[in-house]
Amino acid sequence: MSTVDPTIIQEIRYFTPHNFVGEPVDGYRQPICILTRPAAEALHKAQLELLRKGYTLKVYDCYRPQRAVNDFVRWAEDLGAQSMKGEFYPNVDKTRLFEDGYIAAKSGHSRGSTMDLTIVKLPARPTRPYRPGEPLVPCFAPKNERFPDNSVDMGTGFDCFDTLAHTLDPRIQGVQSANRMLLKNTMESLGFVNLAEEWWHYTYQPEPYPDTYFDFPVSWKSLRRAP
Ligand SMILES: C[C@@H](N)C(=O)N[C@H](C)C(=O)O
Numbered sequence: 223m224s225t226v227d228p229t230i231i232q233e234i235r236y237f238t239p240h241n242f243v244g245e246p247v248d249g250y251r252q253p254i255c256i257l258t259r260p261a262a263e264a265l266h267k268a269q270l271e272l273l274r275k276g277y278t279l280k281v282y283d284c285y286r287p288q289r290a291v292n293d294f295v296r297w298a299e300d301l302g303a304q305s306m307k308g309e310f311y312p313n314v315d316k317t318r319l320f321e322d323g324y325i326a327a328k329s330g331h332s333r334g335s336t337m338d339l340t341i342v343k344l345p346a347r348p349t350r351p352y353r354p355g356e357p358l359v360p361c362f363a364p365k366n367e368r369f370p371d372n373s374v375d376m377g378t379g380f381d382c383f384d385t386l387a388h389t390l391d392p393r394i395q396g397v398q399s400a401n402r403m404l405l406k407n408t409m410e411s412l413g414f415v416n417l418a419e420e421w422w423h424y425t426y427q428p429e430p431y432p433d434t435y436f437d438f439p440v441s442w443k444s445l446r447r448a449p
Pocket residue numbers: 283323324325326327328329330331338381417420423
């Protein structure tokens with residue numbers, strides 16, 4: 223992504239312990255956003271639209287190897303591993319996360335044209351790193367109480383597995399709804415389709431690899447052409 227558009231902020235959460243698992247996820251060797259070229263070029267056009275309005279895009283996840291998805295599946299089967307429940311799924315039983323549509327065992331992310339993203343008002347403020355073990359605040363708490371993110375207020379944080387994160391949830395009103403619609407309208411105008419359960423999840427269509435679930439690691443080395 224950065225070779226197509228270096229201005230899009232990348233905060234690749236599954237490379238870090240600040241995610242619903244609480245540890246870096248299998249397959250993320252570097253914190254970089256990898257996308258198919260058509261998806262990256264369309265995202266660049268979305269970025270140009272937003273820059274004109276004084277905003278920038280920020281991606282939290284892009285291509286996700288199948289081994290990372292398998293790590294999510296193993297984590298979900300371990301009902302003792304709930305260290306991040308307080309932030310990411312306070313009101314949802316862990317056994318329901320796949321059934322309720324918040325995590326997929328075969329994810330569009332592995333096909334390379336799906337990304338999780340938000341909008342940041344420019345100039346972007348720096349964000350502090352998560353400190354493992356710090357007290358957790360529910361991802362649907364008011365913006366000034368939940369984990370600090372330089373994103374505009376979308377009504378919940380990223381990967382908030384809760385009905386409030388459903389893009390069109392009617393309890394989301396005013397500025398929060400306007401922010402979700404700014405992202406949705408910009409992305410849809412360039413061929414992206416949103417997942418109704420997650421305001422942050424978009425897939426570029428038509429997908430160049432609609433049936434392929436890639437499993438190479440997230441790293442610059444994976445992108446080198448074979449000699
Ligand atoms: C886990 C979350 N960030 C996400 O991307 N969910 C969808 C459903 C997926 O796993 O494809």
